[in-house]
Amino acid sequence: MPDHDFLKQIPAAPQPEGVDPATGLVSGSFGIGTFRTGADAAFPGIVVPGGAVFSMSDRYRDTHAVFDDWGRAVDWANEVAHRQDRQAFTYDALEILPVLSHPNILGAGSNYRQHVAEMMTFNKFNQHARKEGEGDEAFFHRNLAEIDRRGREGMPFFWTGLHSALCGANDDVPLPLIGKHPDWELEFGVIVGKTGRYIRPDEADDLIAAYVMVNDLGTVDEFRRVDVRFQYDWVSKNQPNFKPFGPFAVPKQFVDRSKVQIRLSVNGAVRQDWPISDMIFQPEQILSYATERIRLLPGDLLITGSPPGNAAMHGNAWLKPGDIVESEITYLGRQRNQVVAEDAGGRAPTYGPFITEW
Template sequence: MTDHSFLKPLPAAPQPDGVDDVTGLVSGTFGIGTFRDGDGSAFPGVVLPGGGVYSLAEEYRDTHAVFEDWARASNLANDVAAHQDRHAHDYRALTILPVLAHPNMLCAGSNYRQHVAEMMTFNKFNQDKRLADESDEQFFARNLREIDRRAREGMPYFWTGLHSSLCGANEDVPLPLVGEHPDWELEFGAIVGKTGRYVRPDEAGDLIAAYVMVNDIGTVDEFRRADVRFMYDWVSKHQPNFKPFGPFAVPKEFVDRNKVQIRLKVNGEIRQDWPISDMIFQPEQILSYASERIRLVPGDLLITGSPPGNGAMWGNAWLKPGDVMESEITYLGRQTNRIVAEETGGRTPTYGPFITEW
């Protein structure tokens, strides 16, 4: 295995007090999500520490309507949380659905300083940039300097995603027939509550309604292809259930981003454990950039990129059927996803893996 001993972890973010065992919410906060009780209809609900869930179905048809009316809906949610005078569902007995059913998805990439420097240092596609006799440690340090230049002089990067890849926080993730290196990427996300064009970064915080977590799973051997000049193709990031989303979104006023830590385990072993302070571009900068290029609308979902700790850095320990991922982000709850083989009814791919040599 490649020697990574010179890579130093960042200090963990200081953690808030009062994290609830049932939900992962911090005391005094609440989440908003989509749930189903038994065989009933899905409903938008407010989740409290301890596991009480209060339906908003009388006021809003779904969470899309909640975020489209965020100013009033957030006041209602605060009132529901304060008075708790509605029927309480038990969080542990509900089916947790994706927070939003069909958001526009903005998927940021190359956005954690350490992660990007590791990819630039160890991925084979970047080895032509290595100087003669340059060690991994020297190459890594030079790549960090390039990333810092990008932070000063460059701009954010995102692609758009497919909401058909979303699943609930505790759903199984089937591994598709195409792609041999399925990998995890637990990410801090933001849900938009307003629209705007040409929004400055110092104004863009006003666009954010709530924060949420998403695991941006992908088959990482399915990113580069040689039969088209562009060479990159991100469609395999959006296989079914490749985006566990939720369990709920937490209004931004409850989240101190200085205390947010991303943690993911596979089969009980820690794989990602990183503070979001290592982002190259903050959510406000990414949304400002986005506002120059697309029409942002309430309910848009921004995910802000993966910290280090992916499968390649663990000796190519890719996901396989039988694995269990346990994920948590400070303030934003927890996910548990079992990895299974996809049931295809005997059908097989026509085109199969990308052509990597042409």
């Protein structure tokens, strides 16, 4: 990260008590995910602190069915988690699959004050806005003022993603043949439990079923292209396994968002460590905006943007084969992903990287 006093960390969120070392769940809570044992079929399961996992397959074929019936399903899951009187699997012995297999994905962008201000200050794309002779600190604070105006007068932004990019919380992440700057973005996610149109932000909490963790990886040199007038193309954020999703979703009643901290390390070195209180637009605002433009469905996944701490701010330390990415978000468990080279079976790209200049 550039050595500037004005980029110092903001205070970390106060942490809840009773975090279970086995799962990352807080005492009294539970998670809902998708799991598999050996070659058996995947099943929806309830995870409790301590690592017991109870199958939901006697009532629900998968987690999509769970979120389709969220009001009844979460009450029943709460009873199961409280009683713990049915056969249990062991969390550490299970294969952890994506929480949902095929959700619509909404990816909020430019949604953390510090992150956006850093990009606007240091990234090449915005240097035309720097005043003659303006130093980094003055430019940074002028950018913060612009961001705050957007928060007051503007609106959220999101792109849409592909569920084929999802993978389990502990799966390998293959680096594709295209893209030189693979980067991480650990994000606080929301799973929708209801639909609705033209929902106000003060009503939108009713749309939220649960919270979940997603690492929104991307090859950040593959966003801009000059061969089309639109100039932006977000498709490269959807490469295979670029969305570790889970390990489980936690019902919203167990999550105090004022205590949520996002933490990610690469090979043991902390890269992201930031509270979600720095969001420009809260999840309710983004969901309200979404209801004006799309039809939300139960099971839709909203990821709410990345805090600061990406590779460009750590000396361009882009991901490479052999790296180990370890992630955690308060209340929502942990991920561990090994970065590997993609095995393309001897194939080579036809079109290759985007054209960034003629």
